[in-house]
Structures are given as C-alpha cells and as structure tokens.
Amino acid sequence: MTGGVAWQQQADVIVVGTGVAGLAAALAAHRAGRHVVVLSKAEQTGGATATCYAQGGIAVVLPETEDSVEAHIADTLAAGAGLCDPDAVESIVADGYRAVTELVGAGARFDESAPGRFVLTREGGHSRRRIIHAGGDATGAEVQRVLDRAAAALDIRGGHVVVRVLHDGGAVSGVVVVNADGLGVIHAPSVVLATGGLGHLYGTTTNPEGCTGDGIALALWAGAAISDIEFIQFHPTMLFSAHTSGRRPLITEAVRGEGAKLVDAEGDPVTAGIHPMGDLAPRDVVAAAIDARLKATGDPCVFLDARSIAGFESRFPTVTAACHAAGIDPVRQPIPVAPGAHYSCGGVVTDVWGHTELPGLFAAGEVARTGMHGANRLASNSLLEGLVVGGRAGRAAAAHAAAEGYARARVPDPFTPTALARAELQSAMSRDASAIREAGRLRRLADTLRAGQSRTPASRADFEDVALTLTARAVVAAALAREESRGCHRRAEYPDADPDQARSTVVRLAGDPDTVRVETPVPVC
Ligand code: SIN
Numbered sequence: 001m002t003g004g005v006a007w008q009q010q011a012d013v014i015v016v017g018t019g020v021a022g023l024a025a026a027l028a029a030h031r032a033g034r035h036v037v038v039l040s041k042a043e044q045t046g047g048a049t050a051t052c053y054a055q056g057g058i059a060v061v062l063p064e065t066e067d068s069v070e071a072h073i074a075d076t077l078a079a080g081a082g083l084c085d086p087d088a089v090e091s092i093v094a095d096g097y098r099a100v101t102e103l104v105g106a107g108a109r110f111d112e113s114a115p116g117r118f119v120l121t122r123e124g125g126h127s128r129r130r131i132i133h134a135g136g137d138a139t140g141a142e143v144q145r146v147l148d149r150a151a152a153a154l155d156i157r158g159g160h161v162v163v164r165v166l167h168d169g170g171a172v173s174g175v176v177v178v179n180a181d182g183l184g185v186i187h188a189p190s191v192v193l194a195t196g197g198l199g200h201l202y203g204t205t206t207n208p209e210g211c212t213g214d215g216i217a218l219a220l221w222a223g224a225a226i227s228d229i230e231f232i233q234f235h236p237t238m239l240f241s242a243h244t245s246g247r248r249p250l251i252t253e254a255v256r257g258e259g260a261k262l263v264d265a266e267g268d269p270v271t272a273g274i275h276p277m278g279d280l281a282p283r284d285v286v287a288a289a290i291d292a293r294l295k296a297t298g299d300p301c302v303f304l305d306a307r308s309i310a311g312f313e314s315r316f317p318t319v320t321a322a323c324h325a326a327g328i329d330p331v332r333q334p335i336p337v338a339p340g341a342h343y344s345c346g347g348v349v350t351d352v353w354g355h356t357e358l359p360g361l362f363a364a365g366e367v368a369r370t371g372m373h374g375a376n377r378l379a380s381n382s383l384l385e386g387l388v389v390g391g392r393a394g395r396a397a398a399a400h401a402a403a404e405g406y407a408r409a410r411v412p413d414p415f416t417p418t419a420l421a422r423a424e425l426q427s428a429m430s431r432d433a434s435a436i437r438e439a440g441r442l443r444r445l446a447d448t449l450r451a452g453q454s455r456t457p458a459s460r461a462d463f464e465d466v467a468l469t470l471t472a473r474a475v476v477a478a479a480l481a482r483e484e485s486r487g488c489h490r491r492a493e494y495p496d497a498d499p500d501q502a503r504s505t506v507v508r509l510a511g512d513p514d515t516v517r518v519e520t521p522v523p524v525c
Contacts, residue, residue, distance in 0.1 A: 005411050006182035011037040012401040013190045013394070014175055016162045016215070018042075019049035020140075020383055021365025021390035022194030023147035025354070026154055028394025029192075034401050037186060038151070039160040039177065041460050042210060046148045047141075050196045050207055050366065051386065054140025055252035055318055056123050057133035058387070059380040060096040065120075067128045069094050076381060079125040079282040080374025081487035082502045083228060088371035091352045092388050099387040100132065108146045110134045122257035123379035124236075125282035129257075131380045137252050137318045143383060162214070163457045165191055165222040165361060166409035172222075172360030173409035178458060185411055189404035190397035193218060193348060193363040194390065198232070198471050199247075200422075200464075202341040203430040206238050206250045212464040213471030215367035219348040220470060220516065221417075224356045226507040227369045227522050228346025229471075230478035231488040233377055234435045236262070236286040238340025239322055240301035245426075249322035251304055251337055253379050256280055258315065260306035262290070263334065265299050284376040284488045287339040291435045294338070303334035339435055343382060345373040345488060346478075349506065351525040354393025360400055360407070364393040369504075375487020417513040418452030419465035420472075425449070429472055433479060438492040442480045449473050452514070474507040474516050481505055481518040 012034035015026040022038065029036045042048060061067045072093045077084050104110070110132045111119045120129035134142035157179075164176035166185070174187040195215035199207030216226055237251040256262070256279045262270040271289045275281035281289075290302050306312055312331050313320045323330045347369040354362040365386040372385050420428075428448045432441035449472050457463035482505065484498035485491050503520060510517040 004183055004414065005185050007184040009184065009186045010406065011035050011186055011188040013192065013397045014039060014186055014188045015192045015194060017194035017196060018045050018156065019051035019194060019196055019365060020143055020147060020386035023151045024387055024390030025192045025194055025364055025394035025397065027150055028391045029398040030154055032395055032398035034398040036154060038154055038156040039162055040156065040158050041161040043159045045156050045158040047144055048208055049144060050211060051140045051383065052144040053206065053208055053250065054383055055137040055250055056254045056380045057121065057131035057139040058100060058383045059126065059131055059378065060100050060384060061130060062097065062118060067130050071127055072130060075125055075127050076378045079376050079378040081376055081497065083374035083487065083504055085371025088352050092370065092372050092385055095388045096384050099391065103143065103146060103387065106146050106150050108134065108142055111136065121254045122280065123253035124256070124280050124286060125378045131254065133254065135317065136314065137254060137316045140383065161460045161463050162218065163463050164412065165218050166412065167222055167358060168410065170359065171404070172358060173407040178463070185409055187407055187409045189407040190360050190362065190401040192354065192393050192397050193367050194365045195367045197344045197366040199341045201426065201429045201468055201472055201475065202434065203245045203426045204238065204248050205341040206235055206248060208247055212468050214467045215348060215363060216474060217467035217470040219356065219363065220474065220509045221513055222358055222361060223509065224358050224361060225349040225523050226347065226474055227349045227504045228375065229344065229474050229507055230482050231345035231375045232341060232475065233283055233343040233345055233488045234287045234339035235342035236283060236290055236339050237304055237337040239326060240336040240338040241326065242300060248340055251319050251335055252316070255304060255306050255316060255319060258309050260304050260309060262302055263305055264293050264297055264302050270302050282376055283379060287435055288490055290339055301336040301338045304337050305334040306330050307332065343377055345375065345377045349522055349525060352389060352392065353396040354389055355396060355525045357523050357525055360404065362393040362397045364390040375489065414456065415513055416454040416456050417466045417470065419455040419469045420449060420452045422465055422468065425468055425472060433476060436490045436492055437479050439480065442476055446476050446480065449476060470514065477516050477518050478505055478507055
C-alpha cells in the first residue's frame with residue numbers, strides 16, 4: 001500500500017463517464033487497440049445518464065435536403081451570441097452526418113417517414129427542420145441503447161468514483177479512485193473526462209442524479225483551464241411542480257417545434273414582440289421571457305398549450321408519460337412549465353479533438369468547452385457534439401497512450417478541500433445565481449461558498465459535495481466578472497451585451513484546492 005492506497009491497476013486509456021461522449025470515446029480508443037477502462041460512479045451502469053434523458057434529438061444536416069452545413073453553422077453562431085469559436089463549430093457540424101451514419105450502422109433507429117427518410121423536427125434557434133429523433137421524444141434513450149450494446153464487451157466498472165487526476169505537472173499519469181475496496185490508483189497515460197454537467201448546483205434541474213460538476217473540479221485540481229462556465233442554460237420548459245426538487249422532467253422544445261404555444265395563466269402569449277422567432281427563439285431568449293413574465297405576474301409557472309398538436313401522445317410518449325405521472329393530461333390541458341437548470345455551455349477548455357492543456361488529459365461532451373456553444377447552446381447540438389468529439393477524443397487518447405507508453409503515477413498526499421452541505425449550496429445557488437444575476441447577490445453567494453467545511457472526498461457523496469462547491473465557486477467568479485448580459489448569462493444591472501466583453505474568460509485554480517481566479521485569454525490546446 002502506498003499513502004493509504006489499497007489497490008493499484010493499470011490501463012492505457014481511462015474514460016470517466018458512460019454517456020454519449022464517454023462511450024463514443026471508449027469505443028474509439030478500444031477500436032484503436034488500446035486497453036480501455038471505463039469508470040462510472042453509478043453502481044448500475046447502462047442508462048440513467050443525461051444522454052438517456054435527452055428528448056428532442058440530434059441536430060444534423062442531411063444530404064439532399066434544403067438544409068446546409070452553412071445554415072446550421074450560422075444558427076449555432078447566432079445562438080452562441082458572439083462567443084462561439086467558428087472553426088470549432090464548422091469542424092463539429094460538418095462531421096455530424098458521418099457520426100450519425102456510423103451510429104445508424106451500429107443499429108440506431110431514428111424515426112422515418114419512409115424507409116431511409118428521417119423525419120425532421122424543429123427546435124428553438126434553428127432556421128430549418130434539422131432535428132432527427134427516435135421513439136418520438138426518446139432520442140437519447142436510443143443513442144444510449146445502441147452505445148451500451150456496442151460497449152458491452154468493454155471493461156466498464158460501476159461504483160468507481162474518480163476523485164483526482166494524477167499528473168506530474170507535465171503529463172497525466174492516472175487517476176485516484178474510491179470504490180468498495182477503498183482508495184485505489186489506476187495508472188494510465190490518457191484520461192478522458194466525460195462526466196457530463198452540473199445541474200445539481202440548483203434545487204431543480206432536468207439533469208439526472210450525478211450531474212455534480214465532477215469533471216470541472218477534477219480538471220481545475222489538475223491545473224487545467226475552465227471557460228464559459230457562467231453560461232448555464234436554463235431550459236424554458238421544465239415540467240413545473242411546486243413541491244418537488246431534484247430532477248424534473250423536460251418538456252422537449254420539439255413540442256413548440258410542432259406548434260405548441262407558451263402562454264401565461266391569463267392565456268396571454270409569453271414571447272410576443274420579444275424575438276422574430278417567437279416561441280422558437282433561442283433558448284436563452286425564451287427562458288428570459290418566461291422569467292420576466294413570472295416576475296411581472298407573481299405566478300410560479302407559465303403554460304405550454306399543446307392541445308392543437310394532432311397525435312400528441314404518439315409523437316411525444318415520454319412527455320405524455322411524465323405529464324400523466326404528474327396528473328396532467330397534455331391532450332386536454334396546458335402543461336405547467338418553468339425554466340430549469342439544463343446544460344453547461346462552458347467547461348474544460350479543449351480543442352475539437354478533446355485535448356486539454358495538460359498532455360494526456362482529454363475532455364468531451366457537456367464537461368468540455370470546445371467553443372461549439374459560446375454563450376448559449378443551440379438546441380440538439382449536444383448529442384451531436386458528444387458523438388463527434390467523443391469519438392475524436394477516444395482516438396486522440398489512444399494515440400497519446402500509444403506514443404507515451406506505460407505511466408506510473410506518484411500517489412499524491414491526501415487533500416481535504418472544503419464543501420458546503422448540498423441543500424445549503426443548492427438553495428443559495430438557486431436564489432442568487434439562476435437565470436438573472438446581480439452583483440450584490442453574487443457577492444453574498446461567494447461569501448456563502450467560502451464558508452464550507454473541510455471534507456476528505458472518500459465517498460461518492462463527499463466527492464460530489466466538494467465538486468459541486470468548487471464548481472459553484474467557478475460559476476460565481478465568472479458570473480461576477482462578466483458585467484453584461486449575453487446568452488445564458490443575464491445581469492440585472494447590465495441588461496445589454498457589451499461589445500468590449502465579447503470574449504470568453506477562463507477560470508483556474510489559484511493555489512489551494514478551494515480558490516479560483518478569473519483570467520483571459522482562453523489557452524490554445
Ligand atoms: C429538448 O428536447 O428540448 C432538449 C434538447 C437539448 O437540450 O438540446
């Protein structure tokens with residue numbers, strides 16, 4: 001045993017996470033001939049990832065349609081409000097059809113109007129119908145099903161919580177893991193973070209359990225840069241409940257794409273006169289319009305009236321089931337909805353191959369910031385990015401491992417970052433760092449977050465709490481530094497975008513495991 005470490009193992013490539021990006025990466029690295037170990041903190045692997053809950057679909061330009069890669073790029077850049085990296089957007093969008101074709105080759109079944117002709121729907125911010133879907137509104141479940149099946153032969157380990165990425169300052173050498181056998185080390189030259197998002201920073205979210213900012217914290221502790229982390233997307237239409245916290249069902253934007261209307265309790269339209277695309281404006285615009293209406297009326301929710309949609313139950317079976325479970329019949333009554341924490345547009349800074357600044361550390365999917373989403377992700381671009389960049393990151397990680405060979409990690413001294421109790425953190429974040437922010441509230445929140453207790457991350461719950469707390473500090477620091485409103489980040493005292501702030505900022509660890517600082521520019525990976 002070394003420094004309290006009960007077990008040690010070895011791999012070429014470690015992938016942390018089993019959603020679309022993680023499994024795409026693992027499969028690609030495996031096909032490249034590397035020994036891949038996939039780690040998940042969930043006891044039961046297979047399903048229950050954020051991928052699994054994705055409803056709307058995958059945004060992709062199909063050949064021989066009126067759509068074009070240029071139009072998809074233009075819509076992505078417009079939604080991103082000046083902060084996308086146009087080269088990253090082009091690279092990922094242009095590779096979408098190839099990635100989807102590969103998934104279909106692996107057995108994915110998307111909804112078709114005739115054999116070989118995918119049905120296309122529309123979502124907020126898209127100028128065309130370009131969203132393919134499966135099972136009506138169960139696209140993510142189909143993607144997860146196919147990837148889980150393809151990955152069945154891989155070494156996938158549940159109940160493994162990665163608590164540190166090991167490195168010598170110049171390159172990655174493995175991870176520290178907590179599992180039922182205690183603290184262990186897996187030595188490896190390549191580590192791919194595909195840990196998903198951070199929705200559980202807030203009291204209600206569309207994200208499943210486990211979306212606790214793990215990859216953000218792991219990357220910060222490893223010395224890597226985080227960017228665009230202030231841009232947390234609130235989905236406009238999370239199913240409202242006055243009494244339930246934690247994960248709440250999503251009502252996919254595709255419901256609006258098929259004609260449903262957003263109205264307030266009086267039946268008045270919510271987005272009238274706000275944006276030329278109305279209820280199908282980009283997500284940040286619609287969420288802000290709902291927020292403003294709720295503040296003006298004092299109501300807790302608005303309503304999505306989908307009663308005009310023919311065949312609603314067969315087109316949207318997942319939404320129908322969620323409504324029924326809540327005692328709502330969407331065919332006969334408007335659905336109560338409110339904005340809910342949904343997606344982190346920023347994350348660990350990477351290029352479009354998943355490379356971070358630290359050789360051997362890769363990131364893909366929601367945890368990564370490739371420059372694809374800027375200040376606001378375009379709907380259904382996330383499964384696309386996860387598939388494309390996940391696969392590329394797996395290939396890059398395999399190539400790195402082949403070039404570097406066996407890595408032997410030095411086991412670091414134990415460390416005890418601080419954490420706030422989860423309920424306290426979620427309530428403070430929901431109160432002071434939701435869709436509309438303001439300096440005084442953000443400063444109060446920063447003070448609250450400074451007051452955490454020392455915690456050794458020796459269990460899943462402990463690790464999640466320290467990860468949430470450090471991630472919250474990063475969000476708040478970046479939100480305070482951005483004195484303007486842009487995309488998903490809205491400041492009450494600065495209602496407009498400021499052209500001088502049309503650049504991404506970076507958050508890094510500043511010395512100890514609890515303190516972050518904001519800087520520019522974004523590093524080139
Ligand atoms: C939705 O179906 O509205 C969500 C899709 C997404 O987050 O891109």
